[in-house]
Amino acid sequence: xSAPVDPPVKxxxxxxxxxxxxxxxxxxxFKKTIVIVFLFSLAVHVLLLIGFGGVTLFQGRMxxxxxxxxxxxxxxxxxxxxxxxxxxxxxxxxADPNQQDEAPAAEESAPPxxxxxxxxxxxxxxxxxxxxxxxxxxxxxxxxxxxxxxxxxxKGTGRSGIKLFGVEVKAKKLGVVVSINxxxxxxxxxxxxxxxxxxxxxxxxxxxxxxxxxxxWDVVQIEHSKEVEENNKKKKDGKPYDKFMPKEIKRxxxxxxxxxxxxxxxxxxxFKPDPEYVGLKEKHPELFEDLRRRPNIWFISSDKEADGAxxxxxxxxxxxxxAVYWYNKFDRPIEGKESERIAQQIKDSKIEILIQSxxxxxxxxxWLRKVDAKFVK
Numbered sequence: 001x002s003a004p005v006d007p008p009v010k011x012x013x014x015x016x017x018x019x020x021x022x023x024x025x026x027x028x029x030f031k032k033t034i035v036i037v038f039l040f041s042l043a044v045h046v047l048l049l050i051g052f053g054g055v056t057l058f059q060g061r062m063x064x065x066x067x068x069x070x071x072x073x074x075x076x077x078x079x080x081x082x083x084x085x086x087x088x089x090x091x092x093x094x095a096d097p098n099q100q101d102e103a104p105a106a107e108e109s110a111p112p113x114x115x116x117x118x119x120x121x122x123x124x125x126x127x128x129x130x131x132x133x134x135x136x137x138x139x140x141x142x143x144x145x146x147x148x149x150x151x152x153x154x155k156g157t158g159r160s161g162i163k164l165f166g167v168e169v170k171a172k173k174l175g176v177v178v179s180i181n182x183x184x185x186x187x188x189x190x191x192x193x194x195x196x197x198x199x200x201x202x203x204x205x206x207x208x209x210x211x212x213x214x215x216x217w218d219v220v221q222i223e224h225s226k227e228v229e230e231n232n233k234k235k236k237d238g239k240p241y242d243k244f245m246p247k248e249i250k251r252x253x254x255x256x257x258x259x260x261x262x263x264x265x266x267x268x269x270x271f272k273p274d275p276e277y278v279g280l281k282e283k284h285p286e287l288f289e290d291l292r293r294r295p296n297i298w299f300i301s302s303d304k305e306a307d308g309a310x311x312x313x314x315x316x317x318x319x320x321x322x323a324v325y326w327y328n329k330f331d332r333p334i335e336g337k338e339s340e341r342i343a344q345q346i347k348d349s350k351i352e353i354l355i356q357s358x359x360x361x362x363x364x365x366x367w368l369r370k371v372d373a374k375f376v377k
Contacts, residue, residue: 177207179358191286215334
């Protein structure tokens with residue numbers, strides 16, 4: 001048996017330099033797994049490089065949005081009822097300058113208020129009527145081009161022609177000045193007086209005084225200094241003197257009755273050396289508590305001899321009252337520049353003055369005639 005014969009080997013070709021070139025199979029080279037993975041990875045990196053490079057190149061050239069969004073909690077929006085066929089026209093009302101201190105009366109036919117809706121559903125927008133007109137700038141009330149020629153048919157407060165202690169009062173706003181000194185407390189009339197006033201004029205500003213004199217402060221100081229000097233002389237000479245007379249008199253001031261200062265006022269705490277002067281807090285506790293709860297109660301501090309009742313009238317005139325009820329004993333003088341100033345303002349403003357005297361007479365009659373006061377029984 002003959003041995004197998006090998007196929008003839010093709011001789012390598014020379015490139016002329018004496019070296020022999022080995023022929024490479026490129027198709028089989030590219031079919032290798034490692035080469036395919038490498039080429040795929042290279043392609044992916046090239047694409048990523050192109051993508052990120054384009055973003056970096058054009059960054060800063062893109063226009064930014066003019067509106068920024070913000071996440072706002074959205075409340076459920078209730079669909080409002082459809083508007084009526086005819087627009088409701090509100091009647092214009094002329095403001096009454098005499099009612100600046102009073103709360104405005106509620107409208108009987110005011111349209112229902114609905115919350116404004118804003119982007120995002122916020123519920124903090126103010127409530128305004130749907131049919132209220134607004135100006136171009138968004139201000140409620142329109143441009144204000146009305147002629148202001150309303151007929152003034154709005155309802156009043158019903159105060160005109162009311163009778164207070166049997167006397168007709170035409171004013172709509174009443175101011176009250178009441179002396180609550182020892183005589184007034186012991187008379188027993190104070191609870192009935194305030195019951196009548198608060199029943200007819202519940203929001204009236206009230207000023208409580210210790211006596212009802214009116215004198216200029218410099219005159220009061222000079223006179224009190226003379227009285228202290230005379231009292232000291234009586235004491236030195238062994239004569240009867242007033243051992244409770246203060247060396248100095250306090251200047252009268254206006255204060256709120258529900259403050260702590262009022263509790264130390266002599267007409268409230270009383271005068272202990274005098275068993276008949278127990279003070280309003282003990283004499284009329286229910287009235288005292290009622291006055292303390294009310295916001296419109298003030299008092300004029302200091303002693304009766306300070307004669308500072310003009311401060312009460314001055315404050316009431318600032319508040320725009322049209323009438324003043326004054327309960328007083330009229331046992332102190334009403335004179336001087338302050339009293340004249342008050343009288344002139346009363347006459348200029350045509351304010352009604354209603355007087356109820358504890359004794360039926362007393363001092364200050366000339367001043368009362370000057371302001372054309374009406375006496376209440």
